[in-house]
Amino acid sequence: MADAVTTTTKILVKLQGQGSRTIDIARETFTIGRKTDNDLSIDDHTVSGRHARIVRVQSVYFLEDRKSTNGTFLNGKPIERAQLRDADIVTIGQHRIIFQDSAPALAIASPASTDLEQTMAISGRNVRAGQSTTTAKVLVTAGKTERLEYHLTKPSTLIGSQEGAAIQLTGWFAPKSAALISNRSGVYSISPSQGTKKLLINGKDISGQQQLKDGDLIEVAGVSMTFYLVPQRAKY
Secondary structure, rough: HHHOOOOOOOEEEEEOOOOOEEEEEEOOEEEEOOOOOEEHHHHHHHOOOOOOEEEOOOOEEEEEEEEOOOOOEEOOOOEEEEEEEOOEEEOOOOOOEEEEEOOOOOOOOOHHHHHHHHHHHHHHHOOOOOOOOOOEEOOOOOEEEOOOEEEEEOOOOEEOOOOOOOOOOOOOOOOHHHHHHHOOOOOEEOOOOOOOOOOOOOOOOEOOEEEEOOOOEEEEOOEEEEEEEEOOOOOO
16 A cells, blocks of 8 residues: 555656756655755755655655754745645745645544545535535745645636735736636636736647646746645535
């Protein structure tokens, strides 16, 4: 079982001023730091020699800061040790690492609560008819925004710099309205605003409304973000 999980676990590394690359982390300990003997070596003086590490405990991954000088951040918050979940963003200096685990994560919990979570995950047929069991979020991977992560909880989400925009662009020349994400019964779509710069989905120019799929890369007004579907547990 453990081997099946590790084959699906990777990190997307986006180093400042460089391109991005995906690394398989199918091992119990994956080290990050400035020294060249780390599994991920980052040649940057703001990164400590032994900065952080990702540790696998059975099928659960944890991020640990190794008493680094400038700290390790998970989804914008400093951590010493925290569990990693799919699409989490790790920030070290000016560099971003996105944790990608396509296998179901098992939370550390008591046996009773673990059994309940597994039952709820397996028994999808018990979900009430008409109840939405999926929400979504976007994770910013490049560009200037107010935050790194946005949960899409409303029927419509405006991307722009104007006051009230749900995804707030902060660049000097950011348009007031760049694009709009719509949610209809758990189906998400995006469309560009009139007069805005190009809207790209997975590198393709979009002129009208486009349905979003899990993992789609959105690029608009100098900002890149990844769209993720987030399954929710049923409520009874």
